[in-house]
Amino acid sequence: MAKPATNKPPLTAARLWQLVTERAPGRGGNALRVAAACTTTVLVGETWQVPDIAVPALVTMALWQKDRVTNVLAGLAVNILFGVIILMMFGLMHLTLDHPMGLVIATAVLSFGFFFLGSASKLKPVAYMLGLVVVYTMIAIGNVPFGELATRALLYADLFILVPGAVMVCLAPFICPSPKTILTRTLAHHLRLSAALLRNPEDEQTCDQAEALLRDGTKGMMMSLKMAGLEKLWRKQDLASLQQAIPRSIGVLALAHAAACEATDASDTYPDAPESLIETLLEMADIFQSGGYPTDIGQPPVPYTSPALAQIAALLPDFTKPIEDESSEKAKSKPSSSGFFALDAWTNPEHVRFAVKGTAAVMLSYFIFKILNWDGIHTCIITCFIVALPTMGEMISKLTLRISGALVGGALGILSIIFVMPHLTNIAAFLALIFAGSLLAAWVKSGDERIAYAGFQIGLAFFLSDLKDYGPTSDMTTARDRIIGILLGNFITYAVFTSFWPSSAYDKIRDKVSAALKALQAQFNASSVQDELQQAAAVQSALAHAERMIEFASVEPIHLRANMDELASYQAITSQISCLTEDGLIPARRPAASAQLASLDKVVS
Template sequence: MTADRIWRLITQRTPGRGGAALRMAAACTTTVLVGEIWQVPDLAVPALVTMALWQKDRVTNVLAGLIVNILFGLIILIMFGLIHLTLDHPMGLAIATALLSFGFFFLGSASKLKPVAYMLGLVVVYAMIAIGNAPIGELATRALLYADLFILVPGAVMVCLAPVICPSPKTLLTRSLAHHLRLSAALLRTPDDEQMRDTAEALLREGAKGMLMSLKMAGLEKIGRKQDLACLKQAIPRSVGILALAHAASCESTHTPDIPAQPPEALIQTLLDMAEIFQSGGYPTDIAQPPVPEPTPAFIKIASLLPDFTNPSAQKAPENGKKAKSGSSGFFAPDALSNPEHVRFAVKGTAAVMLSYFIFKILNWDGIHTCIITCFIVALPTMGEMISKLTLRISGALVGGALGILSIIFVIPHLTNIAAFLIMIFACSLLAAWVKSGDERIAYAGFQIGLAFFLSDLKGYGPTSDMTTARNRIIGILLGNFITYAVFTSFWPSSAYDKIKETISAALKALHTQFQAASVQEELLLAASTQNALAAAERMIEFASVEPIHLRAQMDELATYRAITSQISSLSEDGLIPARRPAASAQLALLDKVVS
């Protein structure tokens, strides 16, 4: 990505981003406050865990807080046994650390625990190191109990604070539906706005996955009526379909500038009126099909989707329940034991952790223990991902470290009470949370800002005025970044280019399934799945394009792959328009031959 693109993503004001950042910063600040009251040492770790695990809605936060604490409770029981085996045995401690690291990296690669496995591994290995520095049994037990607080405090904050400050998943869902409709209306009104088309394309690639998860969480909350949830479930794929059709109409208008299309004002106004109702928390009913000014296929299709937008009884639900059930997997990935990439990833992650651990021990430099923590945060499967996010890691760490050092010099000496200290924590957390709440391409940098700031300014039970602490911990972060990068790109280097064809095949398969849909609702739902698969293929191409020059020299078909993903995107949108479906089906058959 170019610097201009990164800056636009940083400053982009997407709906809900500001509120999500404020709530995340409030949660981190609350964690620090609770840690101050309970005198939890190394407050940086609980604050970091809170930032990593915090979710947008209250139900997901509560569930995540409970599940993480239950999992960590089981891990603590295992660690009590490990203490007896490793206490006063440095070699046994090193072996236990390696085994635990391998286990968590493997779970992060081959199981559904991926979002949490690295955080659990970070806390557990950090606790093992603390135990190694406290060879007395009583001190080791105390260190283990403090490690439990590293997860217990963030979990308690998520469970207790989220219901108070976070919106319900139903509210998030209706706001997301409103955003889809508003963006669709804007595309129909100003089809030549290139930046708006890029925004719509990025939103399309998210598909319906996030909204369906919000719907699921709303069902678990047991507050809304089943009928209301059924109506919202009907609206989810239709909102994605309308946005895809509006994007197709916008692209068509751009490709034929000599034939100016009249904006369908009645259709645009209907979409905006529906968006207002969704934004207020309700959903529209009895929607009349608006007229379109000219027989434009995309306009006609959009208008036809509106009368039954929230009316699930108007047609049969898609009969793909069996397919979805058979395609669902368990806790582990289907290839968890057969694919050597999972084991290799775990071995490389463990090697990075142990190399950091030995450097930390050999140098006897306690301040750089952050190099071990960093390994769990920055490990990524392919070289392309490692390289593409290296700039975000380093820049995030430098920004967070600069905030930490500047606050130590200019702010902390003037703090006179806990309230002023918490205001400083909130302000810096808000900056990190704003970046982390943005596009996934820059969210990584936000987490790195929080990582460097918390580890620089929080030591022991509270703030530190020691510049050495900030310096050492920033050095540790940069060292951890370098070690992880060196290990992952030197041993079994996995190129993103090797995975492009697999992701494109998955996108083509999803497109075939979309074209074979038995009903309109099923077609729209499968079109959203196609967008998800297409996003995975495009990201893999993006990762491959930043790999080293000597590897890119062997990527003969990279440009072809880019062209194929562009065609899949157009075919997915054209397939939603009945008048264009035969031609789209013929192009899909030709595309199959090219890929095979």
């Protein structure tokens, strides 16, 4: 049996720094493209003199995608959606102008609606960005003295989405790779990491990278395949071959991880991976990296004493060869559409409670903003839409990322005002500064999901500090006030979400573990190798959700953790599932793994 995967402890400073500096494939290129898009948005805003250009720059960073097709579709969709919202807001404007109570009610209703959509629909995270812009616009309209300025403010709000959307549609086709290119590079990374595991099985860093990549499953790759199909530039045969390779790349990596764990445990008796197998994997990776896919792959000889290595070799000949009965397999594996709303959108009270808490945080921030009559801290309202999270564990685990990101971004903004802004003489130099700040934020945001949140906060604080009027600013008061607003919004959101209907991550662990066990049972019941590999990838994705919930629960307040009697058991179960899904891919070990699965089902049920 493979060595159990160790559960990661809560993030430490050393672990955070490792994630920040990690050079994952494609991370640098994506960060450069995000920075270029944000800079282009600022350039358009400066040219058109769009007020509060920090908001469009922030929306660009939030919505930018890795490939050109998704960017174009997202840019078009968000503009169409926001166009409908603008029409709705024209009606609201006439009802709320010169009616403060009407403005308060409209702000509360809109906040509730966007938070509900963010929790119970497929619109997230777009729902939060739309809510941010709409509510901010409503508040801005409430501050103008007469209708003509209010109408102008509403039209400017349309630019807050129109400019980022236009940048995504016009710029992405020129600077972003094709989704097919992203897919083939991802497949190459799977194979290279598998070869690295087989060559150096005792390298802990490589094993950690393999576990993290396995937990990603096939969702991202399948989405790239779908977007590649929409491009209409590639042959159906090529896309079918890549579709065949997606689950097999997961299977090869999982088996390589199992072989590496066994080699570490029994270094004296376990045979070394043959060089021919490693070279085959690397040659396949090179072909995928160049944008193609390998064909006529020979099965390299491996020792019969290593079932994991033998199974890797057995997967290679058909790695990119589509199955014969393609139509029946697609019909079997095609997921049923769940619709726009979640299945429990109208029955689960958690969605309503989340929307109520989010609305309470927004309105509390709004009242503090109005009572203090401190215009500079309006960022507290914006922040509420960005930092709201459903469980206490998520709120607490990401609180450090929020605060540290805001402080880093704010420090960058203030230092640039002191040392850089006075020396800027033209728009090019100003845009270079914006590009540098955006690049740092985008680099962090493009990293592991555990730190991506901090990257967005860096961008939030930096943009709101340095983008006030048109061109370079020397007003440090604005930067100070906006950073205070960000910190205030963080505190208010945290206080509201942890005080009213506090939702513990621990309560969701059982469902996540049950989903992983269900996927594992489907893997063992698979009728074909391809279906088995697809189900194994589904197990990895379900495991990722379960492990994250365990991680969130472990950082909740001590009085809550005192009632988490089964937390250690859940950690052990996820480790066993991780082993069983790898053992289930090896025919010789499947009967024993199936028996262990039955015992786990009894424990969880």
